[in-house]
Structure formats: C-alpha cells, structure tokens
Amino acid sequence: MNNNFEDFLMDSFEETQETEREITLGGKKKIMKFKPISADLGDKLRKKNRKIKFVKGQRIIETDQDRYISDLIIETTTCPDLKNSELQSSWAVMGAEQLLSAMKSKMKDGEFSDWSTIVSEVNGYDKSVNELVEEAKN
Template sequence: MSKSLAAFLQPKQVQNKEVVISDRFLGEDGKPVPFEIRPILTDEAQSLMKQNMKTQKDGSQEFDNAGYQADLIIAAVVYPDLKNAELQQSYGVLGERELLMRMLLIGEYTNLRNKVFALSGIYDDLNAKIEEAKN
C-alpha cells in the first residue's frame, strides 16, 4: 500500500443531505418537506462541547449532554433556518434551541438527531458493530 499525501490534501467531501423528519411538515404539493442537514466537523463539535461544560459553585464541572446534542443538531440544520425570526415567532419562542424543542415531537427530534449523527460519522462504528452482530 503506497502512502500519498494527496489523499489528505483533497479528501472526498461529505455533502449536505435532505432528510424527511416528519410527515407533519407538508409542502404545497402535499408531500413532506425535508430538512437539509450538513456534517459537523470535529472542531465545531469540540467548541460546542466546551459551551456545554458548566462550572458548579464548588468548582467542579458538569457536562450538559442534552444541551450539547441540541447544539450539534442546531449547527447541522441548514433548512429550515432555525434563526428565522418569523419561524420562531410562529411557535412563540426566541432562539434556535427553543424553536427546535417546540417544533418537533420527541420521535421527530430523535429521528433528526440520528440522521445528523450518522451524516457526521458518529454512529459509523456502532452501526458496523450492530450489523456484524446480526450476521
């Protein structure tokens, strides 16, 4: 096997993906409107991880895993624009996290989370192990 730096200079890019999260969001044609999501890079994930690390009064640190996952999903959603004031206002909330929580049923949220994680490669090893165990 030959080593080539070129493979690292021009890696295959992971493209944005359209995913149907729910059949509740219908277009004018009556068909479900997909969300568009993008992959999350490691540096983005680490930055979000730091934002969700909270220092307690006693100096210890606590990680807000649910907040971290919500922030990962928010960062990945390209469409609909979760920052859109009109969309937030229609749900009676301010902020992307609040919008996402009000907009989606728990199963839809889980579906979106799973698709974001899969696109970003978070579940690759786990899915491979599940498939291996099935066979």
Template sequence: MTNLSAFLAQNAIKPDSQERVVSKRFVDPETKEPMKWQIVAVDSDRDEALRKQNTKRLPVPGKKNVFQPTTDYDAYLATLAVECTVFPNLHDVDLQNSYKVMGAEALLKKMLLPGEYAEYLKVVQNANGFDVGMDEAVEEAKN
C-alpha cells in the same frame, strides 16, 4: 508505495449536505409533499467547541477544590442539531415568533414531536459521522 496526495485538503471529498423529511406534518402548500430539511456536517473543531459549550465543571463530592468536567449530552445534541440545520432557518425571528419561543434550540424542540426530535438527532449524528448507538454515545460523552 502510498500516495499521500490523497490526504491533501484540496483532494479530500467534502461531505455533502443531506436533505431529509423530518416530519410529514410540514408540507409544501403547492405540491402537498412533505418539506425536506437540509443538514450539513460540522468540522471537528466546531464539534469540540459545541461540546465545551455544553460542559460544566462540577465539584467532586467529598473532595475540596476538585472538579470534574461533565457534558450535558442532551444540550450538546440540541446545539449540534441547530448548528447542522441549514433549512429551515431555526434562527429566523418570524419562525420563532410563530411558535412563541426564543432561541433556535427551543424552536427545534417546539416544532418537532418527541419521536421526531429523537429521530432528527440521530440523523444529525449520522451526518457528522457518528455511527454509534445512543447508549454508546452517552457512555462516550460521560468519559
């Protein structure tokens, strides 16, 4: 017989926050070791809200008053990355001012090199349980 108590909220194992070195360019001034970023997962409700926030209704060519929802996958991943980043605080005004940007998404893109940014997006997706490759994820987001 199965034990349904394993599925009760209080018995579910909560996902741990992860610490990762995202870039070796950010080092602790005292230890000279690369700084670790802290990443947490979001729940499915929050993920759905982030997807909706980055979805637009675009008109279908040739069909009057017919619209199709289209998710801006790059914007969604940027928003998800910001939402999951606990440390450093990407909403910190002083940190944004030091890079001369406004907004956490702009800060994240300015702080990281393109390869670092792409790798960080993969880390964030993995932290949230997405184990699909980028091509599969793009196709899934389109549908």
C-alpha cells in the same frame, strides 16, 4: 497501502455536502436538509456544554448531553434554518434553542429521536446520538 502526503493536501479533502432526508415531525412527513459540522465546531459545541467540577480534589468533567444534542441539531439542520427570525417569530420565540424547544413540545418523543439520529448519521457517527448518550451515562 501507499503512504502519500499528497492524500492529505487541502485540495484532497472533499467539501461537505448538504443532504435531504424525509422525516416525520409533528405527525407529518417533511423534507429536511442537513449539512455536517466541522470537527472544529464539534469541539466548540462540546466545550460550550461542558462543566468542570472538583470533588475531593479530583477534576470531573461533565457534558450536558441534552444541550449538546440540541446544539448539534441546530448547527446541522439547514432546512428549516432554526436560526431564522421569521420562523422563530411564527412560534412566538426568540433564539434557535427556544425554537427547538417549542417544536419538541409539538412532536412525539420518537420523532425527536429520529431527528437526532439523522443528525448523528450526517455527522459521521456510526451510532445514534442517543446511543452515545446512553454509553456516556454508563
């Protein structure tokens, strides 16, 4: 194996590409687009959904996994753009989080699970987000 610093020059890093996937949501097949988030944004999303508690002098860090997964879906899904005000308006909500929640109310649990699995795969996780959540719980 060649240890060449040139492999780590900025130009050697590939730009992330948008991918299309067919997914069933609300009982109908749809074509959606996804783009992986940067590790930097991933850190920001984890920190945003983190709570620090102190129990008997011990610092305990808890992550709200449901909110983290929602944020990951919102940031990774490019079509539909959940931040689009016209789309939010059609669902009579304001904000990407409220739109995702409204959409979830009209889809099967397995459909949402498939969406979160695609998002985790697009972001380079070997396991689905749901498997990671289960591991984190244990």
